[in-house]
Amino acid sequence: MQVIAGREEDGSFTVQSSSSTVNDLDEAGFAAVARELEESARPRWVFPSVEGVYPVLVAAGLRVERCYDLALAEGLLLAYEGADGQSRSLRAAWARANGEEPPLDATAVELAQPTLFETRVPTLPDGVTVVTAVRRVLAEQERRVAAAGHPDRLRLLLAAESASALAAAEMSADGLPWRADLHEELLTSRLGPRVRAGERPKVLVELAAKISEAFGGRPVNPDSPPSVVRALARAGIEVPAARKYLLKGIDHPAVAPLLEYKELSRLYAANGWAWLEEWVHDGRFRPHYVVGGVVSGRWASRGGGALQIPKVLRTCVRADPGWKLVVADAAQLEPRVLTALSGDRRLADVAAATDLYARLGEALFSGARWVPAADDDRDDRARAKIAMLSAMYGGTSGEAGPLLGLLRQRFPDAVSYVERAAQAGERGERVRSRLGRTSPAPSAAWRALTGGLASDEAGELKARRASRGWGRFTRNFVVQASAADMTAVMLATLRRRLPSPAHLVFFQHDEVIVHTPEASAEEVSSAITDAVTEAARMLFGPACPVRFPMQVAVVDTYADAK
Template sequence: MQVIAGREEDGTFTVHTPSSTLTGLDEAGFARSARELEASLEPRWVFPSAESTYPVLVAAGVRVRRCYDVALAEGLLLAYEGAEEQSRSLRAAWARANGEEPPPDSAAVESAQPTLFETRVPTLPEGVTVVTAVRRVLAEQERRVAATEHPDRMRLLLAAESASALAAVEMSADGLPWRADLHEALLVSRLGPRVRPGERPKALVELAAKISEAFGGRPVNPDSPPSVVRALARAGIEVPAARKYLLKGIDHPAVGPLLEYKELSRLFTANGWAWLEEWVTDGRFRPHYVVGGVVSGRWASRGGGALQIPKVLRTCVRADPGWKLVVADAAQLEPRVLTALSGDRRLADVAAATDLYARLGEALFSGARWVPATGDDRDDRARAKIAMLSAMYGGTSGEAGPLLGLLRQRFPAAVSYVERAAQAGERGERVRSRLGRTSPAPSAAWRALTGGLASDEAAELKARRASRGWGRFTRNFVVQASAADMTAVMLATLRQRLPAPAHLVFFQHDEVIVHTPAELAEEVTTAITDSVAEAARMLFGPACPVRFPLHIAPVDTYADAK
């Protein structure tokens, strides 16, 4: 059973089933109708955009099991067809479905993140309702899916991405348990008493004074990188920037307070009192998640830095009394995804270990004659990790090149898989994930730089660098986007498996947190484990030899999970 529901331009809602159509519903009427249909039919809901429609239902206490998100599907299909710069709006999709040119006002502006979808209420032609448009666009999308190389995989991707959209709305509404009192106490202990807007906290004022004193008493603004670089230059130390990793190796009395200042300044600006007031209410951190907000399919967030909770603040993330946080992260997910993608049986044997990098180090260096770089004291595990990351990200500098060469000798199928993707990128071609996520095309400037005859040696070098740079992007895209496929499927299955009232409260890349009554923690742990196993089977088949182990911990506070 399929039910189409969406907000019309006048603000009312329409709900269409095969047997009836309800129009002119206000939010309360829409929620009431949805609750009844969900309870009696458990349909697949078709939303123009879950991000703009589903919050109305969630706010009214209505949760649905399944949906199809037209906007997310349109974005994925446009990318597959090489038209990711076009608008994902319902108005534009309606025009394309009818062989028309989308109106100028719905043309998408090319951006650095072309998978961010438009979710505003579309302006449809006169007499065309949202339901009419959705039905037409849906039929056209089904035709386009059937025309893809692997229609079943694309259907799975669209279903998983749509389920992710439901999860994102629910997570924003439920929120991550957050102790504001502990956060406030931490800020005071680290920074000093709260200050007025525009003022530095006491700890930063004192560190700034120490920094200037270390530079001979001449005032230095630690918030200004050029000021720090100039101060170091006056001390005879040349650095290209005042970044943390560049400062760490410098022997100067200002470096210690500079590094401490950077750490505390980051806490103050990114997660200080202003952040606490804006983002934490009623004991919950409620960010706004953007499904597929990165071109590789990873999630993003709008404000609040939801996907980068600093370690120092994880003690503030605490389960309610009588509840637990079940924290699960997939161990070395992307190398295992590469193993499954490439079908490298020898690497699959390595991936059977919980610590893939440790086992890979044994496989690469046990009995091997390896001469480390001068002064290198890394152990075999660390070198193995460098080798694998070099394969996935294209690193060749320093010891990375020789280590990648050794990995290529031992595991040619896996390394060849990403190198073919890199070569395709260097030619300006697109690559795809396991389920069909498609990389964007390089820019016109890139094509102009790499596609013509170089006028001189410098121009030729620049063109080669640009070509290799895009190749590094596509090399990683096939792995990272396939990992995004897998986590989307995992989220979709986990939503169905979680026992009530347990619920998802956090997700980032390869980690999930479920807030659950303590007595259900073991059942939730099993649900997560089973969901990952099912996702692996759905992506790579029942005979997939790759193991995807999880680190799962039922804890009272997020800080205790690792």
């Protein structure tokens, strides 16, 4: 059974099922009707946008089993058809479905605020209700999917992305368990007492003084990279920037306090007292997730830095009394995805190991005539990781080039897969993930630069660099976007498998956290492992030889998981 539900322009809700249509519902009425339908029919809900409708149901305590997110689907289909950059709003989709040009302001509004497309778009034409528009757009989307090269894969992608949107809304509502008192204690111990906005905490003031003293007493602003670079230059040390990795290798008394200042300053700015007051309430950190917010399909967050929780703060993430956190991390997901995509049987044997890089090091360097550089103290595992990352990201500088060459000799199918994607990108072509996520086209400026019209050697060099740069993007896109496909399917599967009242509370790229009563922790761990296995089967088929292990830890605090 299919049920359409959406918010009309006057703020009321409409729900239409096969047997009835109910109009002019307020939020409480909408939740009551939706609850009755979910319990009696367990339908597939069709929402113009999960983000715009579902939070109302979640706030009322209702979780639906499955849905179809029209806006997310429209965005994926537009990219698939090479029309990315157009508005995915219901109004724009309605116009396209009827062979009309979308209103110009629909595209302009969304491009200006891409995460607010559902609340800041032009109204539907007179006489067209949300339900009417949804039915028309849904039918047109189904036609477009049927015409795709691999419709079954694309259908799986749209279903998984829609389920991910449900999970994202639920995670925002439930929140990640967070001990604000421990966060306060940590800030005070590291930064000193709280200060007024705009002032430096005591420890940062002291470190800034040490930095200036180390530079001979001349004032240096550690918050200003140019100031630091100039100070180093006066000391006879030339660096292009004041980045952490560049400073680490410098022998100067200012470096140690500079590095400490950078670390603590970031903590203060990104997760200090102001962040704590804004984002943590009632023992929960409730960020706003943006499903598919990155072009490769990875999630983003709208404020709060949900996908960048510093390690030092993981001790603040603690399960409630009688509950546990089940933290699961996919081991070396992207190399395994590449193995499955390429069908490289030799690499699949390597991927059977839990530590893929360690096993790859044995396979690459056992019997190989490899002579490391004199100053290279890395082990075989570290070199194998460099080789694999070079294949997926296109690194060729330093030792990366020879290591990639060795990987190409031993595992030609895997390396050829990403190199073909790179070559397509260099030609300005689009590439796709396993399920059909499609890379964007390069810009008009890129095409003008690489169009073979350079009149001198410098122009040709710029063109080659631009071409190779876009090739590195498409090289990685096919792997990273396919990994996003897999995690979307895994999330959809896991959400369905979790025992009540366990629930997802965190997700980033290849890691999930489930908050569960202690008695259900073992069942949740098994559900996570089974969800990954099912996702791999759905993406790559039952005969896929690649193993996708999950490192699962049942802990009281996030810091104990790794």
